[in-house]
Amino acid sequence: MIEIKNLTKVYRTPTQEVLALDDVSLSINKGEIFGIIGLSGAGKSTLIRCINMLEKPTSGSILVGGQNITSLSKHELRFARQKIGMIFQHFNLLSSRTVFDNVLFPLEIARKPSQEARKKVESLLELVGLADKAKVFPDQLSGGQKQRVGIARALANDPQILLSDEATSALDPQTTRSILKLLKDINRQLDITILLITHDMNVIKQVCDRVAVIDNSRIVEVGDVLTMFSNPGTSTSRSFISAVMKNELPEDLANFQTDLDHQHSCVVRVSFIGPSAGEPIISSMLRKFDITSNILFGNIDRVKDTPFGNLILELIGDAAILAQAMDYLRSKGLEIEVLKND
Numbered sequence: 001m002i003e004i005k006n007l008t009k010v011y012r013t014p015t016q017e018v019l020a021l022d023d024v025s026l027s028i029n030k031g032e033i034f035g036i037i038g039l040s041g042a043g044k045s046t047l048i049r050c051i052n053m054l055e056k057p058t059s060g061s062i063l064v065g066g067q068n069i070t071s072l073s074k075h076e077l078r079f080a081r082q083k084i085g086m087i088f089q090h091f092n093l094l095s096s097r098t099v100f101d102n103v104l105f106p107l108e109i110a111r112k113p114s115q116e117a118r119k120k121v122e123s124l125l126e127l128v129g130l131a132d133k134a135k136v137f138p139d140q141l142s143g144g145q146k147q148r149v150g151i152a153r154a155l156a157n158d159p160q161i162l163l164s165d166e167a168t169s170a171l172d173p174q175t176t177r178s179i180l181k182l183l184k185d186i187n188r189q190l191d192i193t194i195l196l197i198t199h200d201m202n203v204i205k206q207v208c209d210r211v212a213v214i215d216n217s218r219i220v221e222v223g224d225v226l227t228m229f230s231n232p233g234t235s236t237s238r239s240f241i242s243a244v245m246k247n248e249l250p251e252d253l254a255n256f257q258t259d260l261d262h263q264h265s266c267v268v269r270v271s272f273i274g275p276s277a278g279e280p281i282i283s284s285m286l287r288k289f290d291i292t293s294n295i296l297f298g299n300i301d302r303v304k305d306t307p308f309g310n311l312i313l314e315l316i317g318d319a320a321i322l323a324q325a326m327d328y329l330r331s332k333g334l335e336i337e338v339l340k341n342d
């Protein structure tokens, strides 16, 4: 749906040149919710602004639905932009217009016949749960309601793609959850591809199918969200994940030592994803191998709609048997990381 190839963006100011995007290539599939996470200044907004052509790339190409949008005429661009909706951190509503007229605005610009346009606005306000706020002005709305207006407005011209630039960053966690749920519903019901950028791994965790990590103007990692959570490939993704998952070995357990009595001990983190979170794999391992186990830590979380569990176990026994037991767990599809091995 979106094909970004070797995209580079350099900002030239009178005093300096800033390389904001450095050879970025990404492929975003139709119908998915794709997240891009990075620290402030990493280049996220620049990337999203290149996709809707608010910024002109320095080099590289961006194909949307097979059309190279970097080489469109002004006239063609106007139509291409209608197929891309955008929502913003600070909502960007027109304060002098009612909720209804804010959502109507893009339809006026597209010169939609008035009656058809008014019908569309009504159905969009229904969709975002604001049918009763049509005549209200933005300053009478909560942050979450303002973002719902922003979403309705972004959907006015039936876009194929919805871009979101930190759309929940100004909202509290509970409101964030309800807006993310709305985005998930829209993605499913209307089959719209959603690209969202954020600095918050919680957002990625709650709604995204795939994620790219951007660090210092470059994409350093791309993958399925569940895979990244169970097996982050870079220190950047590891630090984002540890901010939202309690999966570090708690400090008081790091120096934990069982009286070994000539046996071997190792501490492992076992990650469970999806259906295996409900299976008694650990107990069958303990039955199969002559080892004992101490549960040091455990929790179950959700990544998008999938259960994701973490267990930290101390395993005690003969070194060779411990290795076999870990191979057994891996063969059952569990992710195993050895945290300590004495």
Ligand SMILES: Nc1ncnc2c1ncn2[C@@H]1O[C@H](COP(=O)(O)OP(=O)(O)O)[C@@H](O)[C@H]1O
Pocket: 011, 012, 013, 018, 019, 020, 038, 039, 040, 041, 042, 043, 044, 045, 046, 047
């Ligand atoms: N209009 C601009 N002129 C010059 N530098 C810019 C401009 N916009 C962004 N930058 C710089 O480009 C880099 C990436 O910025 P941005 O894309 O806004 O990052 P993010 O959205 O990840 O915080 C930063 O170093 C920023 O200072």
Ligand SMILES: [Mg+2]
Pocket: 044, 045, 046
């Ligand atoms: Mg930004």
